[in-house]
Amino acid sequence: MTIDLIDDLKWRGLIAQTTDEAELRKALAKPITLYVGFDPTAPSIHVGNLVVLFVLRRFQLAGHNPLPLVGGATGLVGDPSGKNEERTLNTTEVVGQWVDRIKGQLSKFMDFETTKNPAVMVNNLDWTAPMSAIEFLRDIGKHFSVNQMLNKDAVSARLEKDGISYTEFSYQVLQSMDYLELFRRHNCTLQIGGSDQWGNITAGLDLIRRVESASAHALTVPLLTKADGTKFGKTAGGSVWLDPEMTSPYAFFQYWLNSDDKDVINFLKVFSFKSRAEIETLESAHNANPGAREAHRELARELTSLVHSPEIAVRVEEAARALFGQGDLASLDEATLAAALAELPRTQVEKGSEIPTWVDLLAATGVVDSKSAARRIVKEGGAYLNNEKVIGEDFRLEKSHFLCGKYAVLRKGKRDLAAVELL
RNA sequence: GGCGGGUUGCCCGAGCGGCCAAUGGGAGGGGACUGUAAAUCCCCCGGCUCUGCCUUCGAAGGUUCAAAUCCUUCACCCGCCA
Numbered sequence: 001m002t003i004d005l006i007d008d009l010k011w012r013g014l015i016a017q018t019t020d021e022a023e024l025r026k027a028l029a030k031p032i033t034l035y036v037g038f039d040p041t042a043p044s045i046h047v048g049n050l051v052v053l054f055v056l057r058r059f060q061l062a063g064h065n066p067l068p069l070v071g072g073a074t075g076l077v078g079d080p081s082g083k084n085e086e087r088t089l090n091t092t093e094v095v096g097q098w099v100d101r102i103k104g105q106l107s108k109f110m111d112f113e114t115t116k117n118p119a120v121m122v123n124n125l126d127w128t129a130p131m132s133a134i135e136f137l138r139d140i141g142k143h144f145s146v147n148q149m150l151n152k153d154a155v156s157a158r159l160e161k162d163g164i165s166y167t168e169f170s171y172q173v174l175q176s177m178d179y180l181e182l183f184r185r186h187n188c189t190l191q192i193g194g195s196d197q198w199g200n201i202t203a204g205l206d207l208i209r210r211v212e213s214a215s216a217h218a219l220t221v222p223l224l225t226k227a228d229g230t231k232f233g234k235t236a237g238g239s240v241w242l243d244p245e246m247t248s249p250y251a252f253f254q255y256w257l258n259s260d261d262k263d264v265i266n267f268l269k270v271f272s273f274k275s276r277a278e279i280e281t282l283e284s285a286h287n288a289n290p291g292a293r294e295a296h297r298e299l300a301r302e303l304t305s306l307v308h309s310p311e312i313a314v315r316v317e318e319a320a321r322a323l324f325g326q327g328d329l330a331s332l333d334e335a336t337l338a339a340a341l342a343e344l345p346r347t348q349v350e351k352g353s354e355i356p357t358w359v360d361l362l363a364a365t366g367v368v369d370s371k372s373a374a375r376r377i378v379k380e381g382g383a384y385l386n387n388e389k390v391i392g393e394d395f396r397l398e399k400s401h402f403l404c405g406k407y408a409v410l411r412k413g414k415r416d417l418a419a420v421e422l423l
Numbered sequence: 424g425g426c427g428g429g430u431u432g433c434c435c436g437a438g439c440g441g442c443c444a445a446u447g448g449g450a451g452g453g454g455a456c457u458g459u460a461a462a463u464c465c466c467c468c469g470g471c472u473c474u475g476c477c478u479u480c481g482a483a484g485g486u487u488c489a490a491a492u493c494c495u496u497c498a499c500c501c502g503c504c505a
Binding site for chain 2: 228380
């Protein structure tokens with residue numbers, strides 16, 4: 001351990017709050033066990049979750065024992081933190097499926113094989129489900145003061161708005177129980193989470209202190225912000241997910257590549273496992289010539305490799321280069337073209353049948369929401385066929401427009417691409 | 424439980440019988456300029472078989488030649504009083 005972990009995290013801007021920092025540093029001198037929880041609120045985790053997940057990985061790389069936790073129980077209840085209204089409950093079957101999928105995703109980022117400090121996957125349903133209501137109220141509930149619970153930000157914010165159900169009000173107790181349980185089972189002495197989790201985490205610390213007369217630690221990661229004030233990890237279409245079915249690797253790569261200049265170095269610090277020196281080299285390259293976007297490319301490559309695979313990352317980048325390159329599409333060979341288009345939304349046309357009109361094709365690929373939108377975009381001069389602007393609404397493709405006799409590339413605006421395949 | 428106010432397009436928010444697919448802002452989209460960036464400027468922003476037609480203004484009924492606008496019932500929210 002040549003680099004101090006806490007110093008590195010600070011440099012990356014990854015520490016919002018900690019319990020006694022001096023104590024924490026002292027504790028980290030030896031390998032400790034720590035956990036981070038992820039609630040199944042969707043079938044996949046998204047890039048926002050990556051921030052704290054990667055912090056967990058950084059701890060493992062530094063020799064500590066990570067416990068990725070999937071909230072099979074807490075996901076059934078709903079965390080009020082950061083939400084200004086009550087959530088609708090998902091069924092146990094649905095949450096159960098999500099738990100499995102999220103476990104799979106979390107696994108990709110942890111090392112379970114190493115003999116030194118392997119990660120251990122845990123699910124809070126394992127200790128929460130068997131507990132009876134009486135046990136819960138007597139053994140756990142007795143240690144909580146409602147007065148204090150009401151004072152937590154997540155709860156008081158909701159009391160001032162539309163109120164909060166008993167279900168969500170109880171969330172902090174469940175999460176505290178997790179920390180206590182992991183302390184007992186694994187001697188887990190550090191919990192990490194987003195800064196909105198501070199209240200829940202400290203509630204756990206209090207519980208451990210009361211029940212076990214022991215002290216443990218907390219570390220929270222700041223909410224990631226973007227220079228333009230919009231939410232990180234969201235696009236017009238919704239969140240950027242890790243699941244390739246929900247966000248294609250191509251779109252995933254593009255999300256990072258299109259980062260604001262003002263954000264890109266920050267993103268590297270947060271998401272990249274490159275060293276400080278490497279990131280600083282990229283930073284000076286970026287400042288010297290931002291148009292080259294070397295930092296953006298490295299960011300997109302590294303994350304796509306990590307989340308999908310190095311092979312996919314290469315493929316997706318090549319696709320982007322082919323489709324955005326000024327080189328004309330007609331000169332591409334069929335294999336390159338097919339590979340590039342594989343990443344895009346597409347529609348198919350039977351060889352014998354009549355080729356639909358330009359407007360119909362645009363709508364069919366889904367680059368626009370409706371035919372009206374397609375007409376609008378054509379009228380505004382934002383529709384392109386094989387990188388050439390097309391004006392008439394009634395325009396029809398002909399056989400000769402299909403590159404290699406098979407593919408046509410549709411584009412809306414600068415970067416929204418789709419393919420038409422002739423079958 | 425009583426009285427009063429509200430529920431409008433992705434979000435906020437005008438409209439209060441015909442001139443309303445519905446003012447304005449934000450978000451979003453296209454163009455220009457660039458670097459598949461930001462900022463800026465211009466334009467667009469319910470759908471369709473598109474000089475017209477269809478579906479929208481919490482839900483369901485009703486009045487009227489005509490309703491987002493009036494009436495009735497229901498649901499939810501917000502105040503004040505119990």
